[in-house]
Amino acid sequence: MSAVSSRYQALVAAGELRPDEDQKHGVEALDRLARSLAKAGRAGLWAKLTGKTSAVPGGVYMWGGVGRGKSMLMDLAFETIDVAPKRRVHFHEFMLEVHQRLRAERQGQTGDPIPAVAQAIAAEAKLLCFDEMVINNSADAMILSRLFSHILAAGVSVVTTSNRPPRDLYKDGLNRELFLPFIDLIEQELEVVPLNGPTDYRLERLGGMPTWDVPNGPVATVALRDAFFRLTDYPPEDSAHVPSEDIPVQGGRILHVPKSLKGVAVFSFKRLCGEARGAPDYLAVARRFHTVIIVGIPRLSPEKRDEAARFVTLIDALYEHKVKLLASADAAPAELYTQGSGAFEFERTVSRLEEMRSADYLAEGHGAA
Numbered sequence: 194m195s196a197v198s199s200r201y202q203a204l205v206a207a208g209e210l211r212p213d214e215d216q217k218h219g220v221e222a223l224d225r226l227a228r229s230l231a232k233a234g235r236a237g238l239w240a241k242l243t244g245k246t247s248a249v250p251g252g253v254y255m256w257g258g259v260g261r262g263k264s265m266l267m268d269l270a271f272e273t274i275d276v277a278p279k280r281r282v283h284f285h286e287f288m289l290e291v292h293q294r295l296r297a298e299r300q301g302q303t304g305d306p307i308p309a310v311a312q313a314i315a316a317e318a319k320l321l322c323f324d325e326m327v328i329n330n331s332a333d334a335m336i337l338s339r340l341f342s343h344i345l346a347a348g349v350s351v352v353t354t355s356n357r358p359p360r361d362l363y364k365d366g367l368n369r370e371l372f373l374p375f376i377d378l379i380e381q382e383l384e385v386v387p388l389n390g391p392t393d394y395r396l397e398r399l400g401g402m403p404t405w406d407v408p409n410g411p412v413a414t415v416a417l418r419d420a421f422f423r424l425t426d427y428p429p430e431d432s433a434h435v436p437s438e439d440i441p442v443q444g445g446r447i448l449h450v451p452k453s454l455k456g457v458a459v460f461s462f463k464r465l466c467g468e469a470r471g472a473p474d475y476l477a478v479a480r481r482f483h484t485v486i487i488v489g490i491p492r493l494s495p496e497k498r499d500e501a502a503r504f505v506t507l508i509d510a511l512y513e514h515k516v517k518l519l520a521s522a523d524a525a526p527a528e529l530y531t532q533g534s535g536a537f538e539f540e541r542t543v544s545r546l547e548e549m550r551s552a553d554y555l556a557e558g559h560g561a562a
């Protein structure tokens with residue numbers, strides 16, 4: 194037994210986690226990884242002395258429906274597996290960074306930039322944890338097989354989560370045949386574990402919580418705070434210390450997220466829609482977070498047409514990425530913006546907001562269809 198399973202069992206014993214058969218298998222796989230990493234560490238020392246290389250295990254790929262505990266198990270593994278350096282990163286952000294590094298590398302030299310970038314990544318982490326692996330553009334699809342071959346060959350172990358099994362990654366994507374070697378690589382090198390039990394624990398935690406709280410004020414604030422703590426398991430007494438985060442936006446900008454924990458973000462309406470923001474900002478939010486909490490949505494008078502237009506763009510991005518929305522507002526969606534330019538288009542947003550409160554929507558997985 195390694196630290197991964199002892200921590201997991203302690204959480205089950207304490208009643209914080211319910212026993213779950215699929216999670217048990219996930220923990221066993223992570224345990225095997227932890228043990229072989231520990232062994233490889235010792236063998237690595239031996240290899241240094243003798244010149245013989247040691248085989249490092251590839252890692253674990255956990256896939257399954259929304260709210261099954263994939264990110265939870267990955268976090269547990271990340272915290273408890275004893276290697277250094279290690280890194281946990283959202284897959285989409287990692288790929289943005291990879292493309293940036295490839296561009297920089299191409300400027301410096303004329304050869305294939307992928308090996309050099311993979312080497313640099315491998316030098317920074319022996320264990321790489323990716324949350325929410327999803328491939329939906331050909332720029333990523335075309336480089337992944339070679340990039341990961343080099344990363345794994347450099348002795349890096351990978352733990353990743355995804356809503357899809359490897360065979361369904363980049364399904365129906367352009368030039369998919371060029372992507373297939375990546376699927377083979379994953380299936381060969383990583384232990385693939387379905388985490389697809391009957392219970393959506395997030396939905397269970399969201400159950401009975403109001404997703405659209407009216408009006409703004411202390412009651413709504415308390416309800417949303419409770420929701421945040423319930424979704425993130427963060428102790429409410431530490432509420433002053435919830436971490437913030439700066440997320441990269443396409444085009445090189447940064448968006449400050451005042452509260453960011455375990456894929457849940459909290460924003461004020463003012464911050465998200467009261468400043469000059471646009472689709473790239475909202476897409477970055479929609480990709481990065483499975484749940485977004487927005488506080489203080491006001492009724493919008495006709496002169497607030499810019500705020501209304503941004504709110505439309507924001508909700509489109511959240512809706513398209515199936516992000517769960519919890520909000521406090523001064524009125525029901527249909528009464529938020531009834532006059533002024535774009536009020537007609539706003540009706541689609543109203544309809545989306547209604548749908549986003551439905552049980553079906555709440556049960557859907559994060560990510561673009």
Ligand SMILES: Nc1ncnc2c1ncn2[C@@H]1O[C@H](COP(=O)(O)OP(=O)(O)OP(=O)(O)O)[C@@H](O)[C@H]1O
Nearest residue numbers: 210211213258259260261262263264265394395424
């Ligand atoms: N066995 C369990 N018992 C109780 N709560 C659990 C259990 N497993 C996970 N949870 C909780 O359920 C919520 C959802 O889990 P998690 O975020 O890991 O899901 P996920 O599989 O990553 O979903 P997604 O695909 O949407 O990212 C979290 O708050 C997590 O702590």
Ligand SMILES: [Mg+2]
Nearest residue numbers: 263264265354
């Ligand atoms: Mg997750």
